[in-house]
Every structure is written in structure tokens, then in C-alpha cells.
Amino acid sequence: MDNVNMNEIGYKSDEQDLFKKREADALAIADSISDGIYITDKNGVVTAINKAFTEITGIKAADIVGKNMQQVWNNVVLNSDPAFIEIKPEDKANVFYMFNNGKKKTLKTRKPCSIALLVLKEKKPISVLTTIDRMNKRVLITGTPFLDEDKNVVQVLTIIKDLTELFVLREKLEEVEKEKAKYLSEIKNLKKDIKERQLYKDLISKSSSMDRVIKLIENVSKTDATILITGETGVGKEVVARTIFKNSKRANGPYIRVNCAAIPENLLESELFGYEKGSFTGASQNGKLGLFEMANNGTILLDEIGEIPVKLQPKLLRVLQEREIKRIGGTSNIKIDVRVIAATNLNLEDEVKKGNFREDLYYRLNVIPIELPPLRERKEDISLLVYNFLGKFNKAYGRTKDFDITALEILENYSWPGNVRELENSIERLVVIGDEHLITRNTILSVLGQDKFYEASTETIDGTLKEAVDKFERNILEKTLKSCGSTYKAAKILGITQSTVVRKAKALGITEW
Structure with a gap:
């Protein structure tokens, strides 16, 4: 009998050793997991935690292992900053039972409590999404009961999954999606603006300076007044001239464009006014119509008018005054009905002062001046x-x-x-x-x-260095504020405090974004 008892004792000892070894192996595995784990027995006493639990919650093993979870809750959690609150009143809508059939049931709780203690009471798996304040972590806590044959809870395994990075990524993704939606909306509005602002097919604008130009075009198109269009190269002088023609009462007549700078000086007169047969060596035996005659009952654009030779200017002046031309080698005047539009990137007043352009011709051309602003x-x-x-x-x-x-x-x-x-x-x-x-x-x-x-x-601007810096700073700050729509977001992007953004915006006169 003694031998039997000794064998039983030896067997039980081996069994305990095996259990301890398995438990040690389990804890070693648990320490290698990034999720926080703690285990409570049937009485709510914490029997083990892994390293990740302390990293996530800030609660050390000495403060929790071997102690009842309610004691831990009262002494460590509620009396700390708080260090760790598993369920907050504002999170109660996120607390639910997890049944095997996938259904959810809201857990009604009015005060912060421990998931492990709830699982012991309810004998069902419970999950909650909440925040650990002191650690500034967003976590998912899941408590799972282990039951014996009599359906009594013998142990609760609680796993804490750190979702902070996922929430940060989700917030960033939401911000990106919001920005994307904002930009798509802006682009959609831009495309809509193109149609709405396109009073004339080729003139697209929403600036006040171009609005004034378009209004002027609208007023003068229906008249036959001579127009002088000025502006830098590439601003669209020819586009404006063609728009005026298309919206004029001469729209069904010819439209002739002459680039005065592109035609050699010795050919420009014959191109503009034509010639009679045999009027000079090499002339066609049939003679030739000039561009003014070809534009009869229509419109002629004299582009780069500032480049027209001085010796031809009196003849052009006569066309504007008398509305008639004389061909080279011809003896009679030919009446014409032509609307004249001139364009130049030169300052004709300066050219008059220099003696390069006749003053009387300038005034004849400058009946309706249209100045196009640079882009x-x-x-x-x-x-x-x-x-x-x-x-x-x-x-x-x-x-x-x-x-x-x-x-x-x-x-x-x-x-x-x-x-x-x-x-x-x-x-x-x-x-x-x-x-x-x-x-x-x-x-x-x-x-x-x-x-x-x-x-x-880095373009040069007039003024002092401070004025240049202020202008650059204002441009950056204004664009960032318009893009973000918030001083807080702008501060984050610019790497300065929100109060600095507000102060600088006020100092630089930025009031809307």
C-alpha cells in the first residue's frame, strides 16, 4: 500500500512538473507576442501577465500579479492618472457580448470596470474598444472565459490589442480622403467655372481685370469704331480681335490678319494696298488686290502695328481718314468699307516721342483702347x-x-x-x-x-528685404491656410505652433481662408 501511495505521489509530482513546464512555455510564448495578455483565476486574482501588457498599459507585474482585479482596479487604476481604464462611460456603446453565432448585444454599464470581472460575472466573451489615457493608446480588449464541466468559470484570458497606429493611419487616410474630395470638388468647380465664365468662346477668365476687358469688348463689338489692343507678347491680343470680329455686325464678312512685323518693308506696301499690272519690275501682269481690298465689308487686324515703317504711315493714315486706298502704280482712289483693329506690344506714346510713330496716326488708331493685363x-x-x-x-x-x-x-x-x-x-x-x-x-x-x-x-521684387520676406511668408501662409482650412492643420504642416499661425496671419493681414 505504501508503494502504491509513493507511486501516486511520484506520478502527481511529475504531472505538476509537466504543468509548470507547460505554463512556463506558455508564458515564454506570451512574452514574444505584441498583444498584452493577463490571466485571472475564478476568484478574479491575476495569475500572470506578459511583457506587452506592461508596455501597453503602463502597469507593472508587481502592481497586478497575485492581486484581485477589483483590488488592482481600486488601488492602481482609479487612484492613478488614470493608468488604465478598460471601460469608460463614453465607450459603453462599444461594449458587447461576442456570441458564437456572431450576434452582438450591448452591455449596459454605468461606470468604468474591468473586462475580466465582467467576464467572470457574465460567463461570456466580451470585447470593448477604449482608450488608455496615460499611455495615449487606443486598444481593443477581449476577455474570454474558460469553463469547467459544470459551466463554472475557472480562468479568464484577457487580450489587449494596441490599435493606436491603425487609428492614426485611419485618421490620416480619412484626412487624405477629405483632401482628395476637397480637391476633386475644386477641380469640378474649376471645370464648371470654365463653362460659366466663358462669355465668349475663346475668352476664359474670372479675374476682375479681365472682366472689365470683356465688358468693354461686349460694348464695342457692335460698333465700327477703330480699336487699338495693347499688351505684352502672348496675352491674347489676336484672340480679343477675333472675338470682337465674331460678335460684330461684320461677322459674315472677311477677317484679314496682317502681321506688320513679318512682312519685309519693301513688300509691305504692295501687300496692304495692292498694285496695278506692270507697276514695277516683277509685278504680276494682272495686278494684285491689296489686303485692305480683300477685307472690304469685313475686318482687318493690323498686328504689330508699331513695326510699320514711318514712310508707310501717311498712307495708312489716309485709309483711316478717308476710307479709301490707292494701289501702287494706280491713278484712282478705291473706296473701302473696312473696320480696322490694330494691336501692338509696344508703348506707342513712347514711340511717338522717339519719332518712330506719327502722333496723328496714333490718335486715329487709339479711338477705343483695350489694354490686356499680363497673366x-x-x-x-x-x-x-x-x-x-x-x-x-x-x-x-x-x-x-x-x-x-x-x-x-x-x-x-x-x-x-x-x-x-x-x-x-x-x-x-x-x-x-x-x-x-x-x-x-x-x-x-x-x-x-x-x-x-x-x-x-526667387524673382526680384521692389522694396526692402523685410517687405520681400513678408510677401513670401504671406503667400506661403495664405496658401497653406486655404488648403487646410484650419490654423491647427496649417501649424502642423508648417512646423510652428497654432498661436504663431494666428499671430502671423493677423500681422500679415490674412483674414479669410
Whole structure:
């Protein structure tokens, strides 16, 4: 009998050793897991935790192992900062039983409590999504009961999964989606603006300076008054002239464009006024109609009028005064009915002072002056023009390209010395070159050249260094605020405090975004 008892004791000892070894192995495995784990017995006493539990909750093993969870709750949790609250009143809607059939049932709780203690009471798995304040962690806590044959809880395994990074990523993704939706809305509005603001087919604008020009065009188109269009190269003088013609009572007549700078001086007179047969060596035996005669009952555009030779100016003056021309070698005057539009990128008043242009001719031409502003002075029009040209060249080349917001920003910040013509040529290149659907800031720098756009950010301005810095700072701050819509977000992007953003915005006169 003694031998039997000794064998039983030895067997039980081996069994206990095996259990302890398995428990030690289980804890070693638990320590290698990134989720926090703690185990409570049937009385709610914590029997073990892993390393991740302390890292996530900030509660050390000495403060919890061997103690009843209620005691831990009272002494460690509620009397700390708090260190660890598994269920908060505001989170109670997220607490639910997890049944095997997948159904959820809201757990009604009015005060913070421990998941392990709830599981002991309810004898069912419970999960909750909550926050550990002191550690600033968002976690998912799941308590799972282990039952004996009599359906009594003998142990509760609680797992704490740190979801902080996932929540941060989700918030960032939500912000990106919001920004994307905002940009798509802006782009949609831009495309809508193109249609709404397109009073005339080829004139697209929403700037106040161009609004005044368009209003003037609307008023003078129906008249036969002589018009002088001035502005820098590439601003669209010919587009304005053609628009005036299309909306005039002469729209069904001829429209003749003459580039006075492109025709050699010795041929310009014969091109403008024509010649009789045999009037000079090499002349056609049938003679030739001049461009003024060809424009009869229509409109003639004298482009680059500032380049017309001085010796031809009296003859042109006569055309404007008398509405008649005389061919080279001819003896009779020919009456014409022509509306004259002139265009130049020169300051004709200065040319008059220099003796390069007749004063009386200048006044004859300058009946209705239309001055077109350069693109750098109407930057709000750039985005509209960009999408107008994008649609035009996508259709022409069978492409479906689009711009992202970073691309629009760099295009809007460039000074465009070549004005609308340079912008149009640049958009055509961006559409033709490369197969990427989305045109980004990097695409623009690689296709159009980095130097061009870097120079735009360092262009010289009038004033002191402080004024230059203030102007640059105001531009950056204003664009960031408009993009973010919040001083807090702007501060984060710019790497400064929110109070600094508010102070600088006030000092720089930024009141709306």
C-alpha cells in the first residue's frame, strides 16, 4: 500500500512538473507576442501577465500579479492618472457580448470596470474598444472565459490589442480622403467655372481685370469704331480681335490678319494696298488686290502695328481718314468699307516721342483702347486656362490626363513671362510627353525644367528685404491656410505652433481662408 501511495505521489509530482513546464512555455510564448495578455483565476486574482501588457498599459507585474482585479482596479487604476481604464462611460456603446453565432448585444454599464470581472460575472466573451489615457493608446480588449464541466468559470484570458497606429493611419487616410474630395470638388468647380465664365468662346477668365476687358469688348463689338489692343507678347491680343470680329455686325464678312512685323518693308506696301499690272519690275501682269481690298465689308487686324515703317504711315493714315486706298502704280482712289483693329506690344506714346510713330496716326488708331493685363497680374485665371487647354489637347491627342493640386500650385506660382501663349504651349507639352494619367509637380519640373520654376520663387521684387520676406511668408501662409482650412492643420504642416499661425496671419493681414 505504501508503494502504491509513493507511486501516486511520484506520478502527481511529475504531472505538476509537466504543468509548470507547460505554463512556463506558455508564458515564454506570451512574452514574444505584441498583444498584452493577463490571466485571472475564478476568484478574479491575476495569475500572470506578459511583457506587452506592461508596455501597453503602463502597469507593472508587481502592481497586478497575485492581486484581485477589483483590488488592482481600486488601488492602481482609479487612484492613478488614470493608468488604465478598460471601460469608460463614453465607450459603453462599444461594449458587447461576442456570441458564437456572431450576434452582438450591448452591455449596459454605468461606470468604468474591468473586462475580466465582467467576464467572470457574465460567463461570456466580451470585447470593448477604449482608450488608455496615460499611455495615449487606443486598444481593443477581449476577455474570454474558460469553463469547467459544470459551466463554472475557472480562468479568464484577457487580450489587449494596441490599435493606436491603425487609428492614426485611419485618421490620416480619412484626412487624405477629405483632401482628395476637397480637391476633386475644386477641380469640378474649376471645370464648371470654365463653362460659366466663358462669355465668349475663346475668352476664359474670372479675374476682375479681365472682366472689365470683356465688358468693354461686349460694348464695342457692335460698333465700327477703330480699336487699338495693347499688351505684352502672348496675352491674347489676336484672340480679343477675333472675338470682337465674331460678335460684330461684320461677322459674315472677311477677317484679314496682317502681321506688320513679318512682312519685309519693301513688300509691305504692295501687300496692304495692292498694285496695278506692270507697276514695277516683277509685278504680276494682272495686278494684285491689296489686303485692305480683300477685307472690304469685313475686318482687318493690323498686328504689330508699331513695326510699320514711318514712310508707310501717311498712307495708312489716309485709309483711316478717308476710307479709301490707292494701289501702287494706280491713278484712282478705291473706296473701302473696312473696320480696322490694330494691336501692338509696344508703348506707342513712347514711340511717338522717339519719332518712330506719327502722333496723328496714333490718335486715329487709339479711338477705343483695350489694354490686356499680363497673366502674372491675373493669377486667378491660370487654373481656368489650364483646364481649358487640358481639355483641348486631351481631345486633340486622344489623352485623358489630369492635374493634381500640387501641379496647379506650381503653375499658379510661376510668373509666365510668355503669358497665355507660354501657358498653352506648356500644357500641350505636358499632355503629349509621358504616359502617366496624373500630371504632378514632379512631372512639370521634369518636362518644363526645374530652373524655370525655381527662378519663380526667387524673382526680384521692389522694396526692402523685410517687405520681400513678408510677401513670401504671406503667400506661403495664405496658401497653406486655404488648403487646410484650419490654423491647427496649417501649424502642423508648417512646423510652428497654432498661436504663431494666428499671430502671423493677423500681422500679415490674412483674414479669410
